[in-house]
Amino acid sequence: MPLWNESEETISRGELEQVQLERLQQTLGRVYRRVSYYRNLFNRIGFDPFEFSSIEDLIKIPFTTKETLRIAYPYDMFAVPLREVVRMQSTSGTTGQPIIVGYTMNDIDHWTELMARVLTAGGVTKDDIIQICFPYGLFTGGLGFHFGAERVGASVIPSGEADVEQQLTIMRDYRTTALACAPTYAALLLENIMEMDMAAAELCLRKALLGAESWSEAFRNELQDKLGVIATDNYGLTEIIGPGISYECENRDGLHISEDHFIPEIIDPESGEILPPGAKGELVITTITKEAFPLVRYRTGDITSLMTDPCECGRTFIKMSRVFGRVDDMIILNGQNIFPVQFEGILNEVIGKVPNYRLVVDSKDNQDFLEIQVEISQDIFNDEIKSLNYLENGIVRNVEDRLGFIPRLKLVEPRTIKRDMKESRVIDRRKTE
Amino acid sequence: MLAVRSLRSYYESICALKSVSIHISEGEIVTLIGANGSGKSTLLNTIAGLMQRATGSILLEGKEILGLQASSIVKAGIALVPEGRQLFAPMSVIDNLVLGYYSSYSLKTKKDQNRRIEWIFDIFPVLGERQKQLAGTLSGGEQQMLSIARALMSEPKVILLDEPSMGLAPKIVEDIFQTLIELRDRTSLTIFLVEQNAKLALSICGRGYVIETGQIILSGTREELMNNKEVLRAYLGKE
Numbered sequence A: 001m002p003l004w005n006e007s008e009e010t011i012s013r014g015e016l017e018q019v020q021l022e023r024l025q026q027t028l029g030r031v032y033r034r035v036s037y038y039r040n041l042f043n044r045i046g047f048d049p050f051e052f053s054s055i056e057d058l059i060k061i062p063f064t065t066k067e068t069l070r071i072a073y074p075y076d077m078f079a080v081p082l083r084e085v086v087r088m089q090s091t092s093g094t095t096g097q098p099i100i101v102g103y104t105m106n107d108i109d110h111w112t113e114l115m116a117r118v119l120t121a122g123g124v125t126k127d128d129i130i131q132i133c134f135p136y137g138l139f140t141g142g143l144g145f146h147f148g149a150e151r152v153g154a155s156v157i158p159s160g161e162a163d164v165e166q167q168l169t170i171m172r173d174y175r176t177t178a179l180a181c182a183p184t185y186a187a188l189l190l191e192n193i194m195e196m197d198m199a200a201a202e203l204c205l206r207k208a209l210l211g212a213e214s215w216s217e218a219f220r221n222e223l224q225d226k227l228g229v230i231a232t233d234n235y236g237l238t239e240i241i242g243p244g245i246s247y248e249c250e251n252r253d254g255l256h257i258s259e260d261h262f263i264p265e266i267i268d269p270e271s272g273e274i275l276p277p278g279a280k281g282e283l284v285i286t287t288i289t290k291e292a293f294p295l296v297r298y299r300t301g302d303i304t305s306l307m308t309d310p311c312e313c314g315r316t317f318i319k320m321s322r323v324f325g326r327v328d329d330m331i332i333l334n335g336q337n338i339f340p341v342q343f344e345g346i347l348n349e350v351i352g353k354v355p356n357y358r359l360v361v362d363s364k365d366n367q368d369f370l371e372i373q374v375e376i377s378q379d380i381f382n383d384e385i386k387s388l389n390y391l392e393n394g395i396v397r398n399v400e401d402r403l404g405f406i407p408r409l410k411l412v413e414p415r416t417i418k419r420d421m422k423e424s425r426v427i428d429r430r431k432t433e
Numbered sequence B: 001m002l003a004v005r006s007l008r009s010y011y012e013s014i015c016a017l018k019s020v021s022i023h024i025s026e027g028e029i030v031t032l033i034g035a036n037g038s039g040k041s042t043l044l045n046t047i048a049g050l051m052q053r054a055t056g057s058i059l060l061e062g063k064e065i066l067g068l069q070a071s072s073i074v075k076a077g078i079a080l081v082p083e084g085r086q087l088f089a090p091m092s093v094i095d096n097l098v099l100g101y102y103s104s105y106s107l108k109t110k111k112d113q114n115r116r117i118e119w120i121f122d123i124f125p126v127l128g129e130r131q132k133q134l135a136g137t138l139s140g141g142e143q144q145m146l147s148i149a150r151a152l153m154s155e156p157k158v159i160l161l162d163e164p165s166m167g168l169a170p171k172i173v174e175d176i177f178q179t180l181i182e183l184r185d186r187t188s189l190t191i192f193l194v195e196q197n198a199k200l201a202l203s204i205c206g207r208g209y210v211i212e213t214g215q216i217i218l219s220g221t222r223e224e225l226m227n228n229k230e231v232l233r234a235y236l237g238k239e
Helices: A013-034 A036-045 A055-060 A066-071 A105-121 A140-152 A164-173 A183-195 A217-227 A341-351 A378-382 A388-403 B040-048 B070-076 B093-100 B107-123 B125-129 B140-152 B170-187 B198-204 B222-227 B229-236
Strands: A087-090 A100-103 A129-132 A155-157 A178-181 A207-210 A230-237 A242-248 A255-257 A262-267 A281-287 A298-304 A331-333 A336-338 A357-364 A367-375 A408-412 A426-428 B002-011 B014-024 B029-034 B053-060 B078-081 B158-162 B190-195 B207-212 B215-221
Touching (some): A013 A055, A013 B002, A013 B215, A105 A242, A178 A183, A183 A217, A230 A255, A341 A388, A367 A388, B002 B040, B014 B040, B014 B215, B029 B170, B093 B107, B190 B198, B207 B229
Parallel strands (some): A129 A178, B029 B207
Antiparallel strands (some): B207 B215
16 A cells, blocks of 8 residues: 655654654754743753753653643743744643644644545545544644645545534445544444444445544454444544544554654653553653644653554554553552453453443442443344343453453443543542542 | 764854754755854864864764864765855866865876866866866856866765855856756755855755754755745745
8 A cells, every 4th residue: 555655654764863853953942942831941950952962862851741731821832923823723621721732834734744644544545535524623633634635635525523414424425435533433423324224335435544532443343344444543632733643554553653743752651761662651742843832742641552563564653552541541450550442342242342331440448449331222132142141241251351350340221321532431439539 | 875963063162063963865955044153154164074173973874974084074975165165266277176186186096087177167168168267367156166166076975065156146156056956966966055045045955954053943845944934034034
């Protein structure tokens, strides 16, 4: 499968390191001169950006956190005068003060190029008709994919947040071949295809690019089987740029990070220590081409690991594993790290699909315990073999085998559990009063 | 082809280049734009081996050349066309060219030297016409051509040009640059062009760097640099 930009995506590691060094030095100089937060920080720790001689020196700089960006609201982290900013986007603000991210003309161009890489790796070409079901507006998903898709030359349907039935009608009538949306949205579409009595065969869909949330292999397989598509993952974060940080290729074995624009590090979320490739930890990113809103060692809050094995696609960028979850979602249960997404595979196997579920964590007498709440809908009971007992035993036993502890289980009625992209799957009662 | 990493260069105790990193790939025309005193000439002189004290790394085709004698650097394949031409004014055009070949000269290579001179006259016919003339009596444009030609005599892989447009009429500069582009197309010559005249430099380069008080503040493709308002305002005088 062709690459969007072969010379850039297959750059030799030696050349990449040179480019990274140059761009990093420029960025450090720029943030020192233009962003008071970084100037004060560097002065305080005695860090001279003009002495910076190798990427290893990055470790001397403390991390930048979401809190810092929140305090900087609205424009204190901007590195250019507002008149050079041609676009504003923002984080959702569900967990606190929203963060405004600015883009210069070059930033938009870079973002568009990065998205073109993502789309091309996902199989999208100028012959595709792509339906973008991400919200347009301050959220980066819609516009990010839109600009990238236009650059690739595909026919873009900006259906955005139209209601599900309309989306499906469009998908069928416009003969959409590629879909870009969030995994929970894809699940919604799947459900409605069934309800609308549409056959997946009526659709011309061949590729799906999913992102903005973590999703499981189990769900990928379900989607690929039921819709007959190749479903690829892509990763992004509004504060960094939006979608476009990393992307899966047709091999679907890790996401290539566009290292000529972003320098990744993996750290232990508790100690801040840098972890070696293969170890799971929090992804930290330093932007090296952003002009309006550059960030140095930004803690993304996402848990992943770096993979150094070469990919058959020929891309030389380092890969990251599919995101396990948010640091906030990480559950520490009796000393063990667990992520919601680990339960999805198990639920899928036992039930035959990934249901709506929630995890409730609590503790008693110094022992942590976890309850899985699973929404059981009509179609699961249709199959006689799947009796309640079978389900309960299956789930509990599988969790015990694979994750090493015995969970509680509660089967609940349909529509009991609120389903929302931004709503966490985890309720940790240990943390609330 | 040429990779500079975290280069620091000093005049006595003054640090004129602060962790400068740039690279040029084979056959590229890369420019460095900056105001007077920003460090442009210092960078070229450091690469050419003319600075007393420098730290960091300069790699030519992977081999370290920082610290080598200037003559070794010429032999390795880098030639400098200095600011203000710096010709040997009381000597003839041909003698200036012969001196450009100095590092390769031996009794065995006399024939090669003559061949190269013929080649130079092919590229710059006016120099052939005036070959016996004293360099100091040439016009500004002809002097610049001679300075470039002298550098080309050592058969460089990389040619460094320090403000070649200075003091020359636009049409002459255009011609000279056109010649350089043709040379690059024919021989994969790698060109590093330092200019105060940003508009001119941006018109022929593929990629560039911007330097300010000894630091590289920006880099990008020609389009990216032209889209950058900072560059536009500071160096192209636009709002």
